[in-house]
Amino acid sequence: MANSPSGDSMTERLVRVLETFTTERTVQTAAEIGRRAHLPSSTAHRIVGELVDAGLLERDEDHRIRLGLRLWELALRGSTALRLRQAALPFMASVQSEIREHTQLAVLEQDEALFLERLSHPEAGANITRIAGRLPLHASSSGMVLLAHAEPALRERVLARPLARVAPETETDADALRRVLARIRREGYIVAPGTVEAVSTGVAAPIRDAGEVVAALSVVLPRDTDPAASVSALRRAAAGIEAALRADRPF
Known part of the structure; x- marks a missing residue:
């Protein structure tokens, strides 16, 4: 033009x-x-x-x-985000029904976590994310899952920048974050208390399609909640979403 x-x-x-x-x-x-x-x-x-x-x-x-x-x-015509959202929604609803807290789906987009969907319970705790909203990769549980599985060049580009402290407990040291990201890849999930809001804990797990991590599924819990049930629910849901994506994959 x-x-x-x-x-x-x-x-x-x-x-x-x-x-x-x-x-x-x-x-x-x-x-x-x-x-x-x-x-x-x-x-x-x-x-x-x-x-x-x-x-x-x-x-x-x-x-x-x-x-x-x-x-x-x-934007929705032929959108990979729409395919992902449609596959994820039934499993997100199951997590939200079981955990009764905010349940979110995020993807990596221009070095940030972009939230495609959020389901919330009327009595759920604090949460600043919105559908079509963004959060820094280093500060949110979803973002850290996406960053952990991103291409190494992208990961190092993000970690080389000055990292904003979104909340008092946001980790901004690049070497410390590298250790966190390695643990995510090893354990398959993250529990991140206080990184976005002091009163909340983010719990997130990766979703894969054709072997690649394409999204993160997360819940936002009140800070004093035991995350064990959420970890189990997210990992079951992620496996279900991955199966749905395999069944829907074009040949």
Whole structure:
């Protein structure tokens, strides 16, 4: 696509417009989108208008903009994430019914843990994750499972960066994290108290498809809960999801 005077392509500008929407910021004006996407006002209004015409964005009666249903529809067509979510949901429901706490499914996406699904019990404890939300790989139980099984180059790239302390007990020492990741690969799960919130413990296990770890299944427990039942439930569920993925694998 043609470049703008600033050197960025139309594709780059479209992506910047869409990335101004977050799980917390779901509605914006065109002017706000332009400022956050670092676009001239006229360019922002033109791109927003074209995306609205295409159904990728929607404009409400107050002229505020939100993501359009067509964007959701296109994203799901042939999506590997949809296949994974569909295979996982029945087993997530079983875990959630047994443990009665938040049950989550996450994948590795651009060096972060992206949460595809979350099931919650009305009496479940604290949890900051949301569907389509992200957490750092080094700070969440799901993220550490994904990081433990990532390509070595990706793992070292993440560990070479300054690691943010999300909670007081978040491990930010790269060598200590390497030992944690090795233990995950050896034991097949992680129990991570206080790494995201001081009052919670994350427990996570890997999900494999064709031998590769493609996702992490986790629960978020109150800090004083014995994690043993959750570890067993997650490992059973992961095995069930893997069997469902094998049965659904195209030949």
